Amino acid sequence: MSIDTKAVLAGERLALARLLTQIENQTEDGQRALGELFPHTGNAHLIGVTGAPGTGKSSLVNQLAYHFRNPAAGEPQRVAIVAVDPSSPFTGGAVLGDRIRMTALIGDEGVFIRSMASRGSLGGLAQNTAGVVQAYDAAGYEVIIIETVGAGQSEVDIARLAHTTLVVEAPGLGDDIQAIKAGILEIADILVINKADRPGVENTERALKNMLALAHPVQRVFRHHGQRMEAQAVTDESAPMWVPPIQRTVATDGTGLPEMMEHIAAHREFLQTSGDLERRERARLANELDLRLRATLTENFQAGLKNGAYDEALEAIVKRKLSPQEAVQKLLQSK
Amino acid sequence: MSIDTKAVLAGERLALARLLTQIENQTEDGQRALGELFPHTGNAHLIGVTGAPGTGKSSLVNQLAYHFRNPAAGEPQRVAIVAVDPSSPFTGGAVLGDRIRMTALIGDEGVFIRSMASRGSLGGLAQNTAGVVQAYDAAGYEVIIIETVGAGQSEVDIARLAHTTLVVEAPGLGDDIQAIKAGILEIADILVINKADRPGVENTERALKNMLALAHPVQRVFRHHGQRMEAQAVTDESAPMWVPPIQRTVATDGTGLPEMMEHIAAHREFLQTSGDLERRERARLANELDLRLRATLTENFQAGLKNGAYDEALEAIVKRKLSPQEAVQKLLQSK
Numbered sequence: 327m328s329i330d331t332k333a334v335l336a337g338e339r340l341a342l343a344r345l346l347t348q349i350e351n352q353t354e355d356g357q358r359a360l361g362e363l364f365p366h367t368g369n370a371h372l373i374g375v376t377g378a379p380g381t382g383k384s385s386l387v388n389q390l391a392y393h394f395r396n397p398a399a400g401e402p403q404r405v406a407i408v409a410v411d412p413s414s415p416f417t418g419g420a421v422l423g424d425r426i427r428m429t430a431l432i433g434d435e436g437v438f439i440r441s442m443a444s445r446g447s448l449g450g451l452a453q454n455t456a457g458v459v460q461a462y463d464a465a466g467y468e469v470i471i472i473e474t475v476g477a478g479q480s481e482v483d484i485a486r487l488a489h490t491t492l493v494v495e496a497p498g499l500g501d502d503i504q505a506i507k508a509g510i511l512e513i514a515d516i517l518v519i520n521k522a523d524r525p526g527v528e529n530t531e532r533a534l535k536n537m538l539a540l541a542h543p544v545q546r547v548f549r550h551h552g553q554r555m556e557a558q559a560v561t562d563e564s565a566p567m568w569v570p571p572i573q574r575t576v577a578t579d580g581t582g583l584p585e586m587m588e589h590i591a592a593h594r595e596f597l598q599t600s601g602d603l604e605r606r607e608r609a610r611l612a613n614e615l616d617l618r619l620r621a622t623l624t625e626n627f628q629a630g631l632k633n634g635a636y637d638e639a640l641e642a643i644v645k646r647k648l649s650p651q652e653a654v655q656k657l658l659q660s661k
Numbered sequence: 662m663s664i665d666t667k668a669v670l671a672g673e674r675l676a677l678a679r680l681l682t683q684i685e686n687q688t689e690d691g692q693r694a695l696g697e698l699f700p701h702t703g704n705a706h707l708i709g710v711t712g713a714p715g716t717g718k719s720s721l722v723n724q725l726a727y728h729f730r731n732p733a734a735g736e737p738q739r740v741a742i743v744a745v746d747p748s749s750p751f752t753g754g755a756v757l758g759d760r761i762r763m764t765a766l767i768g769d770e771g772v773f774i775r776s777m778a779s780r781g782s783l784g785g786l787a788q789n790t791a792g793v794v795q796a797y798d799a800a801g802y803e804v805i806i807i808e809t810v811g812a813g814q815s816e817v818d819i820a821r822l823a824h825t826t827l828v829v830e831a832p833g834l835g836d837d838i839q840a841i842k843a844g845i846l847e848i849a850d851i852l853v854i855n856k857a858d859r860p861g862v863e864n865t866e867r868a869l870k871n872m873l874a875l876a877h878p879v880q881r882v883f884r885h886h887g888q889r890m891e892a893q894a895v896t897d898e899s900a901p902m903w904v905p906p907i908q909r910t911v912a913t914d915g916t917g918l919p920e921m922m923e924h925i926a927a928h929r930e931f932l933q934t935s936g937d938l939e940r941r942e943r944a945r946l947a948n949e950l951d952l953r954l955r956a957t958l959t960e961n962f963q964a965g966l967k968n969g970a971y972d973e974a975l976e977a978i979v980k981r982k983l984s985p986q987e988a989v990q991k992l993l994q995s996k
Contacts, residue, residue, distance in 0.1 A: 357986055358986075360986065361987060362984075364981065364984035364986075365981045365984075367981070607979065608975070608979055611978045611979055611985065614985045615974065615978060615985050615988055615989070618985050618986065618989045619959070619989050619992065620955060620958075620959050622989050622993065623958045623959060623962055624954070624955050624958060626993075627954070639950065640946065640947050643946045643950060644942065644943055644946055646699065646700045646702070646703060649696040649697075649699035649700075650699070650946065650949045650950050651692055651695065651696040651953065652696060653950055654950070654953045654954050654957050658957065658961075
């Protein structure tokens, strides 16, 4: 079925939903439509929300959407959410696809939600998510929230899609958490301690502050001197710096959400004035170009192989007659 | 520095450690050595251990190593562990690299432990882990444990390396856990409920049983009929079937570990008698061939591009003059 890109550009929900299905199924029609829509992208603010299971990310995302729709000041913004599910790479089913969202969002035409499942192909999920984000962007959503679970490589790849990345923690989630924090701290623009009404919130905040101090040396200087210094004084670059704020929230009752919205607005402002937005856009698009290039090269190569050449090479590896390295060379030469 | 593959084959620890560093740094010497060692691989039993943060995987892995070294019956086996860390894709440092392991393992020459960090390249971590496993295998370790954190795509890719995969859960880890279970259940050969002395263990076990029943329809039949039936009766295939057992453990004091070792031995026996071992070996090696093929194709392509062609294409994307799809086609044609 061909895609009505004009209807997508006009913001028609049904046309958008159909396009998203084509993107998820990686059809040629879907890819063609994305190509046509691409000149109309680049306008949305992309917010990534990531964190370990049990931190309450989904509730937080619901609250963010609600506050963008019902702002303290200014115009309501249209919000589209893509929730990337940690579901099976084998069945392709979106486990969280049918989860219950906030009642306040139900029936709001300014909100669009889609869950994405992993399809098992290397980089496939990241590529599909990038496609969904482009479709939302072309359809005129001003804010796009990319919600991912976990802290693995694929989640980080997906976080790279965002302009502003929120890393969500919660008190008392176990002893491995510290290690994960160190990994995803570096992608965090805003740190959120959700479920902040739970015991242990002070410990979590202290741990995050210590890790921030390690990751952002300028903060360490602040601490040593006991007073605020200009970032310029302690870094080589003359560009302004962003030090991730730590915000406590209780997503279930909305505590901390107004402050959260201010942090997001401040980061957006920072991105624009510092030139960081341009740098991130370039990195984001380079990442997408690389993913597509890799996938196309592999497809073209396999399509051009002689019948049975791949199976022969695999058989030789299984029998330990060729190493995988040698098999690759042999396949490359057989062309 | 060239690698002494003879010393690796003789099981010399220092030579092995050096090779692992070359593998992690993806040097040509390291790849050449792996090629030379490959004919000597295929003898080890590969055990994958995966699960969400906070489930106590590392303690469980320590206990497994201890029990392989001090078996209830038979000869001790040499054990090598590769712990894949959820550390930063940006710094490449292994956060858990220096964590404390069980005192009982310290100084035991029959145990080798290495932590691996993500290096940010797509599929790079999975490829490096496969290399480390091959090096261990060639060095004569009889049991190789691959420990990964999380349930993302990259963790699943790594789990594909194993013959026997343990999925570790723990009681009361939060509401997102259910969704993750559904995803990694399908790769589980043995389900472990660690920290089984904690409240909520019955709920966790019930949830796992329900999910198992969905994933393994034959179990559902057992339940409906209230009696054990032959698997053959309800599936099309005449091959014997493996239904993942659920084992409670408390890794910190060793509870459930003897039973765990029996499950592992039983699964190994099943793999050999059912022909599943051959099938898994083939899939594992096909996966490695694919990863290497993809990496080599991309490297060769980029090395062959005209100077500046890639940057020009990216610039056109950033300016929205070309879609990423069109840019890929243009780069392919420019060769």
